[in-house]
Amino acid sequence: MSAVATYLKTLTARRTIYALKPELPGEITINDIQSVVQTIIKETPTAFNSQPNRAVILTGETHKKVWDEVTKAIESPAGQKRPASARDEAFGSVIFFTDDKVTEKLKADFPAYAAAFPSFADHTSGAAQINSWVALEAMGLGGHLQHYNGYIKAALPSKIPESWTVQAQLVFGTPAAPPGEKTYIKNDVEIFN
Template sequence: MSAAHYLKAIASRRTVYALKPELPSGVTLEEVQAIVQAIIKDTPTSFNSQVNRAIILTGAEHKRVWDQVVKSIPSDSGKKRPASVRDEAFGSVIFFTDDKTTEQLQAKFPAWASAFPQFADHSSGAAQINTWTALKQVGIGGHLQHFNGYVKAALPKSIPLEWQVHAQLAFGMPAVDSLPEKTYIDNPVKVFS
């Protein structure tokens, strides 16, 4: 793969809110799971801590979690986006970091203790964007959400308590054929040597 191919994949990723609760023709849930698994495995982490975790919600469990999120939000205006995730997305990837792993690193390397939570945040962000971009390559649209506390309270009880929710990638078949062109600010990268 050339750098141009990789950069094109990054540039083609877009926020797609209009979703259908289905996968593109020929794409299976097992393929989605394999993509997410590979990204969780291969996304770099500080000190090779492998702090990233993820689960995929689909079907009745996806609807149950997002319905609980909707019911937990006090304002009607705040319910709109999680209701659309519940009703329009095929599923969601929930991204976590393992706080137990971070705490072990803090104990082992006290000089870096205050930095490890931020390192975990960085790695989680990389996993989120890598997943979003990879799913786009198989025709899946998505949008990233941060209903972290609401989602954590609604998740299955088998999820370890020390897993901290970082984001939710709602995904499904794009309901529109094309998206508006993205505009860019003038933001040159300068080289100093």
């Protein structure tokens, strides 16, 4: 199988899996996950090679405490369902950030592009998120991407720098059930010569 075919197979296998067990599969360790996420944060392309991506991995009591605080901060029982599931059923979460200090420096250094730099930071964060999700899937993990950003920021340990803006949470664990069926819209990529 060619490298591209392998990549596309791995990308296609990445699915949203909500049914998780709070454990790691086989011989995978949290250090393996940390190494993969660290490499992705380092190697994901960024505008002007600015490298604004940051990440932390929550596991154990910290993972449970953060998601418990998120759950309690949401008043609606229906709204509490997903964060409670993350707390109770997942092994951990990768919290993705962008460092606003990097974005502000770019705006000062390259004023002609100043208005675009926040979007560029969002784009590179999204790239790091999907790269991480695909990699964790390839390791045998299941996961789902969440955006409880303000709630998460308020619940995180105080060691997190204020300049880091929460972008997303990749909740992960061992799949407890296969993903649901995925449907596709017609969305052909066209070629214009």
